[in-house]
Amino acid sequence: MKPRPSIYVEGLEPFIDSDLVFKPNLVFSEMESYAKEKNIPIVTAATGGVLSHLVSFLKPKTILELGTGLGYSTLWMVYGSKSSKIITVDRNEDQAQLLEVYAGKMGLKDQMDVTRVTGSVLDTLEDETFWNDTDFYFVDCDKITYPKIFLTLWPKAKKGASFVFDNVLWHGRVLHPDPKKPSDMAVMELWNEVKSQVSEYTLFPVGDGLLFFQK
Known part of the structure; x- marks a missing residue:
């Protein structure tokens, strides 16, 4: 059997994010442009769409987001479930406070229950x-914190809790991780822990890889 070629041919992913992903608000495109200009890492639009879709089905009462960025993924989750209470944590206050700015532009401030923690x-x-x-x-x-986060949360999370980790394909470096790079080793360690402790999980190969599993 001939090997199947990758779907990720040059230029396809940007086309998916710009032309094929449904964005419920045009401000998402504004956020993407700002993130690119300021070199702020955010999830891709396709990743945001999947994340929003998961939340819309699960309708969690409470969401804990670890890593606010500028609020891009937070607002995707808000659109997925406006009834969910979201707590989002980030150490960069100046950057994370843009969440409120963009929520205001989207007209969501009075429709969401989001608390930022610095x-x-x-x-x-x-x-x-x-x-x-x-x-x-x-x-x-x-x-680098991924393995510690998993080992902290997984044993004591309540039954039925859902987990989503972004960047689990780590720009393709999971194929050939560099043992000299702590981030490469941390992502591989997360995979090892998940595969050894979680009975079922799903990889969504969007963006940089989205990993979903439940307690």
Whole structure:
């Protein structure tokens, strides 16, 4: 059998994000342009669409987002479920406060229940009472922290809680991880922990790879 060629031919992903992904608000495109100009990492539009779709089906009462960025993924989740209470954590206050700016432009401020927390993700998770009743976790922060985040949350998360980790394909470096790069090793360690402890999981090969599983 001939090997199947990758669908990710040159130029396809940008075309998907710009022309094929349904965006419920044009401000998402504005955020994408700003992120590109300022070199701020955000999920792709296709990833945001999948994330919003998951939330729309699951309708979690509470969502904990680890890594706010400029609020791009947060607002995708808001569109997925306006009834969900979202707490989003990031140490970069100046950048994360853009969430409110863009929410205002989208006309969502009075329709969403979103609380920002400024601080280190790992330090924040030390208070178990802060997160132990969470229904949906979205993790998109420093990749080096991924294994520690999983090992902190997974054993004590409540039954039925959903987890989504972004960047699990790590720009394709999961094929040939560089042992000298801590981020490469951290992503591979996350995969090892998930495959050894989680009975079922789903990889959505959008953007940089979205990994979904439930407790």
